[in-house]
Amino acid sequence: MLQYLYAPLSQQKSKDEDLEPQTSQQGDSTSHLLRLAYVGSIISSLLSLFLFGHGYWDSYHVIKASNPTLRRPSTYMYLEKVTTTPKVSPPQIFSFAHILLQIDTKDPHRKLKEDSRWYQSNFGEIHPDDRHFLVSSQVNTVVQFRNLDFGMENCHLNPTIPTNITSFDTQLNVDPSSELDIWMLDNSWELSRHVEWNTAPARRSHFATISLSGGGHTPVEFRCPSTSFSTFEFSCSKRTPDCHIEFWQMSGVPLNGVYLVQHASLIK
Structure with a gap:
């Protein structure tokens, strides 16, 4: 008959007890x-x-x-190398300014702003594409044209006062004694509604002086390369510092307001 002898175990921690603190440490980590x-x-x-x-x-x-410079690709590439020239003068082009902007005469930074107007109709508010021309002791107006067509690069500026147009409200307000100075501005960049601008281009030269009481304006011709810009600033002359000329203009017939006339430049 087998006999079993029992011996007391030493006081050692079980494996489970050894793992408990390690598991807790891993959880904290x-x-x-x-x-x-x-x-x-x-x-x-x-x-x-x-x-x-x-x-x-x-x-x-x-x-x-900044005043960003927009470069439009020319649609008349290498036409200047063509030796043949037309023998019949093409008709003149009457170009309206694509934008009119105002400057505070006392602002040294020449910040630009655009005036607009609106009408109330049965369909809601209507904002027409009208242009505001205003020259006074407090405000100058900057006008820019995009020169159109190749070979039509002789231009003259035609600033007129709108006539009575029954279909268009010009809101005419003119002091007949007013005399205006016209300045040619830097034409190296475009003023556009699609690009943010904040300051007017610098004045390049004095272009002309017009007097409303003088009975007309003698056109001054200048070079207007195609796909470039012609930019002008209108201000009161020193002889009439308190002048006032204000009206709204729109593109249409009869011609009204300030517009550009382009003539053929390739006719021999």
């Missing part, structure tokens, strides 16, 4: 990593938003603070 990842994701998101906002503001500020 995982929670710590999750908290770090959470904080890191928040910081990364905030940093991304900051950089996006900062970049957008910088790009907006650069566009707003």
Whole structure:
């Protein structure tokens, strides 16, 4: 008959007891990593938003603070190399200004603004594509034309006062003693409603002086290369510093307001 002898076990911790503190330590480490990842994701998101906002503001500020130069591709490439010239003069082109802008005469930065008007109708508010011309002791007006067509590069400016037009309200307000100076401005960049601008181009030269009481204006011809711009500024002359000429103009017939006349330049 077998006999079993029993011996008392030594006082040692079980494997389960050994694993308990290790499991707890791993749990604390995982929670710590999750908290770090959470904080890191928040910081990364905030940093991304900051950089996006900062970049957008910088790009907006650069566009707003500068006068961008728009380069339109020429549609008349190499036509100047063609030796044949037309023998019959083509008809004149009457070009209306694509934009009229106002300047405060006391503003040293020559900031530009555009006036607009609207009508109330049965369909709601209507904002027509009218142009505001205003010259006074407080305000000058900048007018820009886009020179059209190849071979029509002899131009003259025709500033007129609108006549009575039954279908269009010009809101005419003119002091007949007014005399205006016309300045040719820097034409190297385009004034456009599609690009933000803030300051007027610099004056390049005195172009002409017109007097309403003098009974007319002698056209001054100048060179107007195709696909470029002709930009003018109207101001009160020194002889009539308190002049006032104001009206609204629109493109149409009869011709009214300030417009450009282009003549053929290739006829021999």
